[in-house]
Amino acid sequence: MLSQQNKWVDSVYKKLTRKQRIAQLFFVRAHTNLGKAYEDSVAKVIETEQVGGVVFFQGGPGRQLNLINRYQHLARVPLLIAQDGEWGLGMRLDSTLSYPYQMTLGAIQDDNLIYKMGQQVAYDFKRLGMQMNFAPDMDVNNNPDNPVINYRSFGDNKYNVAKKGIAYFKGMQDAGLLTTAKHFPGHGDTNVDSHFDLPLLPFTRQRLDSLEEYPFREAIANGVNGIMIAHMSIPALDSAKNRPSTLSRKIVTGVLKDSLQFKGLVVSDAMEMKAVTKYFPEGEAELQAFLAGNDIIELSLNLHKSILKIKKAVRKGLISKAEFEAKVKKVLAAKYWAGLNDRKDMSPIGLPGDLNRDPARQLIQQLSDAAVTMVKGTSDGIRLNPLQKTAIVSIGVDHYTTFQQELGRWSSACHLFTINKNTPVTTLNRILQMLKEYDQVYMSINDTRMRPASKLDYSNGVKEFIAAVCSQNKTITSVFANAYTLAGLPGIEKSTGLLVCYQMSDDLQRSAVRVITGQLKPTGRLPVSVNVFFTTGAGASL
Template sequence: MMKWKPAGLGAAAAGIACMVWAGTAAGATGDQFMDLKGAQWAADSITYMAKRGTVAGYGNGIFKPEGAVTRAQAVTFMVRELYPQQLADSDQTYTDVPRSHPFYKEISVAARMGLAGGFPDGSFHPDAPVSRAETAAFLTRAYALQSGERAVSLSDTATHWAAAPIGVMSSNGLIGGYADGAYRPDKSVTRAEFAVFMTRVIRFERANAIQAQDWDKLMSYMTVSEQVGQMLMPDIREWKGQPTRTLNEGIKATIHDQDLGGFILFEKNIANAEQVTTLTHGLQAEAGDIPLFLGIDQEGGVIKRIPGGTNLPGQMALGAARDTSLAEAAGKLTGEELKALGMQLDFAPVLDINSNPDNPIIGMRSFSSDPDLVTRLGLAEIKGLQSSGVIPAVKHFPGHGDTTVDSHLGLPVLTHDRARLDAVELKPFRAAIEAGVDMIMSAHIAFPAVDNEHVTSRKDGSSVPVPATLSKKVLTGLLRDELDFKGVIISDAFTMNGIAEHFGEEQAVVRAVSAGIDIILMPKDSAIAHQALVEAVHNGTLSTEAIHASVKRILQLKAKYGLFGERDERLSSKLAALPAIIGATPHRKVEQEIAEHAVTLLTGRDGKYPDRIGQGDRVVIAAADDEIGKQLAKQLREAGASQQLSIEIVIIGPGKTAEALRKLKDANYVVLASYQFRNVASQFGWSDYQTVIDEVNKLGKRYSLVSLGNPYELLYLRDVKSGMALYGKQEPNIKAGMNVLLGQAELPGVLPVQN
């Protein structure tokens, strides 16, 4: 392709290739200008350039859109956009541009970089108006533009001195002529017109960079605000106290004001498949030319967000099934459903080794207490998610499985030595990195064996260890350098007390990025976090090189998973496709197969089976929660429809167990449902369960202890004659268990944790 090369272009082109911050000028943003009523055709461009810090007004909300652009103003706009970092070094002098001139530095930089030169008599003519021809020459030279594919048919430019740059601009659709076919190259350009021309060129260059996946070039056109905005991923669970399920003006403004790179969605954001698909489509439409990461915690089992979607039995159920093909299928169907709903990022699978029964937050979210089993199943689920076009973000590095403190509530400390970390906690993460995982979530947990730094807590002035999310030794030293992870590092939620209690919002955000975090998940206040990062870049606390490296990883990952192209699909097409994907029959089949393969014998009188329910039995279901009792009763009635069962639910717990015991006397069979999760197992209320077990043993009843949560009951309950683990209180788990109690199915599962 032909490339126009006027004098000075070499220096300008070299400058373009450098990584620069676009825009540092202070001034009103576009929506603050009050005199654009007669220039609405240019309002978008003026707003865009003002937000970039490239154009500014005259104060008091005045922009003067119809005022002529002078040579001094034109080069100032371009220097602010392209070379703001060079303004401190200004040495070019012209006879009519003294050092006291308000644009002396910008004119000097423009001359040095080849954007604009002076006249033979040594003058610059700073107050002379800029013509349409000069505008084309300035912009073509500044951005090293090449000829495009469009035919040039302007009637009055062929013999003009600026014919070449006008032709380049016209052939790329960046300028046009008047109705009579003329360009009028010598006509003066207004401030509004110049803003439009610059906006067109910048957006054109950004589009070309995206198409070529030239992320260095794209970043050279991104402001500080845009770059750090890519590194923020807040939640929008509520807006003014109400669940956020539609795109409102406040969220639109937040996206634009903070240049956000993504959002995490929660169950509050989702009423049904059609609604959330409409929401995600609208969010992407507001995102400009860089698409949003839209992520969710869809682990399956106890952590699920999609009502009406496939309700997978959970990771520990997969651990009991020990089948990598089922784990891969679970990942694939999860990804297919998320993709259909407009999400491309799943914060799963959990690669934590649940080696501590007292872990209050991981438990059955983990596959197992066996590092090898976690590794095998984790890699399979990662493969399934990736095959569906969804990014798995594995968590919680370097490992959250052996803690007794929930990092949502406090700051856990893992005191194992490095040899133990290598053998257990780090094993699945190392394997995932070797297998090409693209995103890893950090844990708000301190690991003294890797980083023993302590800081003063803002909560109470005590000395607290630095958690992994804020530790350069963990994130850069261990994860990046030692384990050679090249992908994106995302933090766990910044609303969690492991961070929020001890570190101020601004301090924590800046420290996390300095440590190696690429994306801050769920900052408490995204506006404060955004401003803190912008200021840290400007004052040198955060290096531009580190920010560029993070943003480049983010852009590369968005491109790898097709985010730049997927926004072309119409909403109507997305909605039409949902019924065949969300909760589809093939997905439900996988769901039930996992649940059936997971059912595990905890103990049985014959060592093979729990006690069975017989024809015509009077069954009493004892549970601490009425909803669990109802779900068990529903599934038992459906599975035992032909067995003429009588079913009653009783509630056990403080003040209720005595009444429940009276009703057990007339039962033929007792289902004792246990659900222990999100609390410390050793501190759980086991005494009521033991009372029931002692009573049914004394009465000689057939019964089964049915574990629906973490399967650690036999560590705390004695003399249990019959019991099984289902690993979840979801419908497929309970259905599979009731089939076993009715003698309609086997128990193929193997306990995935030490008990």
């Protein structure tokens, strides 16, 4: 698709100088929450360097739409505008919708819902004037301690990761958005965050082939537009010391382009990350990424210097004329595919309503309903009896939760309790005694942090309290946190019923209440193995 002959691409290419052609391969960082001076400095870079694209980070949708219009007017060739939207615009922007995290989606059995999500996300991106989403994440997260992928992955089963990732990017692409599967060849089994250092992938070629690369091979076979390369040291594929995969011709060209026959856009992960800058400073990383085979070089710290270094390398013949031309034309072809040959300014009128529309909200609730996973108990066994004396306990919070308020409406005799992350043991013991008086206890475990990590930040006293509650009375536990947190809560498996709900959103709390009150059948399956009690695929049978 991106390598076909095209009149618009050819005519634009002919008008550019060599330096301008190189600049088309560079994407710069932009924000709308750092003030006017920052916005102006980005505008100056776009105007002077005539880069190929912009990657937007934190800010607000209205400001971003206006800034995109402004930046596009400064570019002689329309800019390709990208953003990380793994769970939609809400990953970066305020006042926008967040879809469930990919690990939550990994539990869903109906991939068509994920395809529909892709279409809604594409609508949002295009409404702001963006053409490319750096998503989906197609890493197989088989390391519970992974500090950087984790809940961003569809799980630890390579087949499930591939199917879910394909459904998501097909939804986006069919709706006209460029996509990027990441982070090739697989960032799921690392315990180092490549933002801060270079992770090592010590596995054999055979293991990488059969496991890490599997979802990417499937994505390629299903026509994914783009693939983002991870910054990792992978001795089995390239033995050069401290050479990140992004800068390795053996990996980018040898494996991805030649062996796997990928013809789409190859995008580097951010070149400002420590995994790269630590060992390749002063524009050397960008030159190496270019020579390795990347088509888009993202977020350079030394833009001007990098362009000059690459210009010199092209002049010296370090890359063939045909390969250089193919790179630039591929970026231009992506612009054409996304409709940038006929770009129009986006209108801010009605933007908040468009981005927070009812069909999108309804889909988020549907996705949440489909994700709830019952790993212990039966639908009848967890059912709320509205006439019995009921305690509804929420842990990890200091106010009543949506779960408590919604469930409380179904009971004529209930009391609500909240326990924060560090409630004193004396208070916990008192509440434990009180709970013995109740016929049924519904407990919710909540992670209120921005990003749901594998381990809860609760005191040991609170964790012991959870175990004690699970072993007494009829206790039904709902976990609105990362599935991996179950491993750090010994005793939770003694609950009469256990629902895994993956993250603390109002939608998932409503979904859990619907399961407990018999309005919804829990059809989710656990997308990761947590421990001997809870393994991949666990969940109520359909």
